[in-house]
Amino acid sequence: MTGERLTRRFYRRGPVTVAKALLGQILVRRLDDGQELTGRIVETEAYLGTQDKASHSYGGRRTQRNESMYLDGGHAYVYFVYGMHWCFNVVTQREGVPSAVLIRALEPLAGLDAMRHHRGRQRLVELCSGPGKLGEALRIDRTVDGVDLTSSGELFVRRARSVASRTVLGPRIGVDYAGGWADKHLRFWIADNPNASRRKKRLHPDWGGAQQKAGNVASNWRDA
């Protein structure tokens, strides 16, 4: 019933590996009243750490806000953006190595009515199809920043029976300020899933709107 939970060993790998492996897994949020809200992870982004200009830990930056990125793999890194949204990340690699995976979209599975209430919207596809949306739908905020996903009862990732799906990759979203790092194909999603976040065309010679098969990721980026 509860299912197997992803372990420390899973999260301690590199962010690209973890970002791809998280696709298809089940994010579980248990509220104070015991209700379980769950969703299948359908879109992720890898943030490589100190060398990655798009990462909050670029150049070794360490502040009160991003402190959780320095925790051991398997902890939650939750931050506040644009004055109104909470974004949920899974910390990867070892303590002191500030890399993470942003969970960008879910396919809602359980607790749909609660999610609708939290979001103030009815349509399934509008509940968790974006990092800010899923944060609101699952009531993820500063209270779960730094939580250990390998032991917490209120937030963790359940291993799915099967994660067989065609996956694709492309540039990360909203990181245009990161120069060349904005164009690296470090976003991964399950092909044709209606719950993936919707973003329009991106003009860049390496991108051009085409999708690459995730199997080609090794030729672009891989964990050191």
Place this chain on the structure above:
DNA sequence: TTGCCGATTACCT
């Protein structure tokens, strides 16, 4: 359907 823009605030320079 595409694209622009305001909302709103914690945190950093």
Place this chain on the structure above:
DNA sequence: GGTAATCGGCAAC
């Protein structure tokens, strides 16, 4: 004082 790993509404086409 400026900006941000976003979202949703609205105008124009």
